Amino acid sequence: MSDLLQVSSLGVRFSGLTALDDVSFTLREGEVRAVIGPNGAGKTTLFNAISGYVTPTSGAVLLQGRDLAGQSPHAIAEHGVRRTFQNGGLFPALTVLENVMTGLHAQTPGSFLDIVLGRRHAIEAEQAARAQAHDLLKLMSMDHMADHRAGDLSGGQQRIVEIVRTVASDPPVLLLDEPAVGLSPVARDQMLEIIRRLAGEKGVGILLIEHAVELVMSVADRILVMAAGKRIADGTVPEIREDRAVLEAYLGYA
Structure with a gap:
């Protein structure tokens, strides 16, 4: 190594x-x-x-x-070099999947306006990010929680989601x-x-x-x-x- x-x-x-x-x-x-x-x-x-x-x-x-x-x-x-903190930092009103996707934001070309306006490259990038977020959640055995609000999860589940989000950008x-x-x-x-x-x-x-x-x-x-x-x-x-x-x-x- x-x-x-x-x-x-x-x-x-x-x-x-x-x-x-x-x-x-x-x-x-x-x-x-x-x-x-x-x-x-x-x-x-x-x-x-x-x-x-x-x-x-x-x-x-x-x-x-x-x-x-x-x-x-x-x-x-x-x-x-990515870091997690003891207190976390998830967006409680967003779903687990949406929280993980925020960790992919920097890798996703196109702006929110591009998506709203239906620009193809942005929509395709958004779909790819969603699929990647699902794959990460599957790796961590959390895909069944994808549509749950982050604020409704237990403390341990929130910590796992934070780690998944942190490693989303590889x-x-x-x-x-x-x-x-x-x-x-x-x-x-x-x-x-x-x-x-x-x-x-x-x-x-x-x-x-x-x-x-x-x-x-x-x-x-x-x-x-x-x-x-x-x-x-x-x-x-x-x-x-x-x-x-x-x-x-x-x-x-x-």
């Missing part, structure tokens, strides 16, 4: 406070990499620095060789901020399956923050462990399980 994302010596300082200190790692195509650590470890700052919501004070963020550090969130998303890298928080065991299992499908079937490189450590152990290929803005461990699941400092600090046993 080739490297999609390379984070090198990334640092972030706020008014003299070091929030990230010399953090480096890579994310490969089709890989699920988890970031764990206690509150205040720097996990969210790391996501913000990668996705453009915080400007790094040092280091580089390379997407397939392109340096993204310091660019706007919109520009970074256009380059192919981004190479997806950042998931606590995708399983608050989910029932059944919904959590479904979320894990979706993450595996995105990595395994679509080749998306997935970076996720998650506090449920056993969930992380069941889905991640590699794990980055952080504390006080620094990387304290980085490795495969077996390597992290056997790291005594990690076991004592985060997993609750030695």
Whole structure:
């Protein structure tokens, strides 16, 4: 697998406070990499620095060789690093299908006026986007919910729809901020399956923050462990399980 994302010596300082200190790692195509650590470890700052919501004070963020550090969130998303948030952001009055289609908007030629005026190229593009949205929902076992209002879905279902919408434009890298928080065991299992499908079937490189450590152990290929803005461990699941400092600090046993 080739490297999609390379984070090198990334640092972030706020008014003299070091929030990230010399953090480096890579994310490969089709890989699920988890970031764990206690509150205040720097996990969210790391996501913000990668996705453009915080400007790094040092280091580089390379997407397939392109340096993204310091660019706007919109520009970074256009380059192919997409992100979900804990609170979501669906349009509650729109259907599930319509929400997913908003994720395809940038790829769909023609304006809303073109569609209203019946211009053929715009209508054909709209039909193609609708078919693609259905295909994505089928991949995530959500096509039966296509015509439901997003606002009527459960929290777990809304989170799944948000992920489907986020990957509609085929981004190479997806950042998931606590995708399983608050989910029932059944919904959590479904979320894990979706993450595996995105990595395994679509080749998306997935970076996720998650506090449920056993969930992380069941889905991640590699794990980055952080504390006080620094990387304290980085490795495969077996390597992290056997790291005594990690076991004592985060997993609750030695």
